[in-house]
């Protein structure tokens with residue numbers, strides 16, 4: 001018996017003009033897993049992520065999270081259900097400190113409503129204090145406390161990846177979608193990132209991650225889902241998919257011949 005699915009995707013479809021980026025995609029993500037989503041360039045991985053996260057609306061198909069339909073919900077509604085995806089730190093936030101980057105994560109906070117500012121200022125101050133406390137806890141967890149006053153733009157590639165993960169943790173997600181966590185990360189920070197993802201999984205969180213670095217996939221992911229031309233081509237452990245001739249063919253087809 002496999003682990004129960006936390007996320008279930010059925011027949012998902014998305015076209016851009018004449019291009020079927022996601023074309024009948026069906027897969028599920030086991031609860032408590034670190035599931036890898038791999039595939040050659042243009043396979044549709046990023047589009048699939050954006051459909052799950054509510055950044056894009058599907059043309060067809062269904063997405064269920066913990067048994068409830070989430071396809072077609074807006075990103076903030078998907079986030080409220082417990083799914084958060086990492087985004088590159090937007091350029092504007094580069095000029096804010098690491099701590100501020102966490103404090104401005106849009107959470108449903110009473111301070112957001114002007115009505116509360118006028119009628120219950122004390123509550124707003126309390127909310128800000130608790131956001132700050134939470135941000136400091138998250139920074140401690142990802143080992144960025146010492147850099148809390150540094151501008152985000154000054155961080156290294158790996159530190160930015162930690163900050164991206166930290167921003168999702170502000171919302172205490174059930175499931176985290178990680179977009180190429182290994183890209184541009186030096187080996188020592190990579191160890192930190194791998195350890196943190198493992199710890200968060202041990203705390204009960206589920207991960208779905210897009211990654212091109214197969215060493216990182218080998219270390220972290222089980223199962224691994226292979227996408228090709230908008231569909232699921234194969235799934236299993238990395239060892240089984242690596243030696244699967246259909247997968248090898250798909251990857252070779254995607255590599256330009258020099």
Ligand SMILES: Nc1ncnc2c1ncn2[C@@H]1O[C@H](COP(=O)(O)OP(=O)(O)OP(=O)(O)O)[C@@H](O)[C@H]1O
Nearest residue numbers: 016019020021039040041042043044045046047048
């Ligand atoms: N906004 C868009 N408008 C038009 N075409 C798009 C758009 N987004 C993606 N596509 C196309 O959809 C297909 C799938 O792209 P997608 O970025 O999802 O693939 P991917 O597997 O994430 O690729 P990579 O590994 O290179 O990031 C590609 O042919 C791409 O050119």
